[in-house]
Amino acid sequence: MKGAVRRLVLLLLVGLLPGCGGTLREKIASGAANYPSGKAAFDRTDWADAIADLKAYVEQYPGTELTDDALYYLGLSYVHIKDYALASSQFDRLVRDFPATPYASGALYWLARCDDLQSHPAPLDQTETQRALDRYGQFLDQYPGDSLAVTARGRVAALRDRLAEKRFRNAKLYWKLRQYGAADLYLRDVLSEYPTSRWAGESALLLADVLQRLGKREEAVQTLRQLLASAPDEELRRRAADRLHSLQESGSAP
Secondary structure: OHHHHHHHHHHHHHHHOHHHOHHHHOOOOOOOOOHHHHHHHHHOOOHHHHHHHHHHHHHHOOOOOOHHHHHHHHHHHHHHOOOHHHHHHHHHHHHHHOOOOOOHHHHHHHHHHHHHHOOOOOOOOOHHHHHHHHHHHHHHHHOOOOOOHHHHHHHHHHHHHHHHHHHHHHHHHHHHOOOHHHHHHHHHHHHHHOOOOOOHHHHHHHHHHHHHHOOOHHHHHHHHHHHHHHOOOHHHHHHHHHHHHHHHHHOOOO
């Protein structure tokens, strides 16, 4: 019965008051400072009981041989209820206060993952995206053979692609505003910083147009030729070839 009540309180706070975030979730229940009880609740996916008991444990026993265990599973419990800010605070404390813990690699990964899960689509601010990339990089530098390394590398590629998209969108906006110098800078950034991104080809195509408008016709031709030689798909090569043909034939903007 006690566990059912806690779960009901958790559902009410998460479902009915979504805008209140972690502050209310911190108050979901008063738990027993009992690590075995909290871990058992975690194992049966009872996140409300796990949070209550593990939180009580780390507050009452901040320096025992099980405190790092409790912090790790408390952080994961918060991940499961999608309170990534509170999850991050547990993993951050774990890494900071228990540098020799066997959970160090997992805590560092989840710090990055929590930033990742709080990041925004390309049109919006990318602060969390960049922080996630920095933390994934730290994790991969320190634990390249970890079981989570493959997943981390995949997320790094996805987040870098998002940053490339952000820069491409900025360039396209400047193109529409006829601010070709600014567009040129953003497009070159995509090509130099994110050459394997799926936005690199589109950036090369738009850069050729920008260069043409800037009176750099020969550089535009060279950009298109390089794209023809390296484009990963037939459609992109076809578009580059059409653009190059038009540029060479007419000497005007595509």
